[in-house]
Amino acid sequence: MPHSQHSSYSSGKSEIPTAAFSRRAEAAGGPPIANVLMAEALAHPEVISLAAGFVEHDSLPVEEVAAAVQSMLSRRDVALSSLQYGSTIGFPPLRQAIVDRLAAAEGRSPSELAASMERVVITAGSNQLLYLILDTLLDPGDIVLCGSPTYFVFLGIVQNLRGCAVGIEIDAEGMIPEALEERLAWLARRGELDRVKAIYIASYCDNPTGITLAEPRRPKLVDIAKRWSRGNLIRIVEDAAYRDLQCGDVRPYSLRSYDDGGCVALLGTFSKSFSPGIRVGWGLLPSDLLLPVLALKGNLDFGSPQFNQMLVYTALENGALDSHAEGLRRRYHEKIQVTAAALEESLRPIIPIQYVQPAGGLYVWVHLPPDFDTGIDGDFFRACVREGVLYLPGESCFPNEENGVPRNCIRISYSMPSPERLRQGIAALGRAARRTRSGMPGSSTKR
Ligand SMILES: Cc1ncc(COP(=O)(O)O)c(C=O)c1O
Structure with a gap:
């Protein structure tokens, strides 16, 4: 041990060495507020949680x-390989099945899409891949453009990597191409274009807004990313986590389908359509991005759990996964209707609200009046806790803005509660809004 490391012991004083953590560890911050709210929901089952972004519990497969485990374990060769380490990139038959399914969804052949299993990597959930891609692309100070609001875990990753998330305006059809272009032009004028490494877009039933990016905007956004790739490539990181939960007949093609394969990294997951407990995600990556991502993944885990990958593959092959997802779409569709009706009946008569009814996914994003504070330390949140309901305060979903972030939005997750509890939860939001508006004393009682 070098002398200096002994010094606090040898001095004879009872000095306690200060722990030194990396800058990245310090930048990671505390647990996101949504995780705190999830833990709260689990600890208090009597509270109606419209905050936790869990998939519906009772319909887990x-x-x-x-049946899939039984079938895997009943064949000794399959059983043995499922219990062995796999490869860093992932189980080949699953990667091929992902390419085939993607091609079917895009209505084109794998070669027309420039998609092949060699470019597909499997991870333990798509969130892991999101981290790996951003870690591959960002140096401290680098910029990722994203919708404002956006997926709060994405914001946490960027912060962790000491990058900078810059918000782009969205409307009812998702990210506004003109706003993206304006922001890029502004960054170019400031000499900061070289810092822009990626654009993050959750393209189906976004978290937190529930919005699906409109079809005509998709080729435009890809075109903008390519045109502004001057000093360096600007990638689009397309997060299609909720694609399989998109209800109805309108199923837009991915942004990736408008690319030749060099710009867009497409991420998907079986967490939402099947089981987050199994946690299998995937990505179809530009070939030059694949190798550095695999190098990082090699250091991290040198391969995601083989058992889980083979399990998902078995459920894909025997059709269980698709019929389960079909059932989920029906259930969520019904819950969306219940949520919208309850918002109209129980919240709108009390306070003006605006929201876009989603076509699937897990969330509705509700705007309340600009002066109405939905923050976690505000009167409304406290009133909601008194009424026995939790929501996700919208403030946690915005990238930092010069003039502060909006504090008048809430994300409602309709997946967990039964339709009856959903109605009760939204009625409780209404009572809390009335209490807050009227400045009733109970609204500011701390828990
Ligand atoms: C937009 C979005 N992307 C990615 C994920 C990560 O899902 P998983 O890591 O389970 O695949 C989530 C989970 O909530 C999400 O909302």
């Missing part, structure tokens, strides 16, 4: 998973 217990029987389908039991």
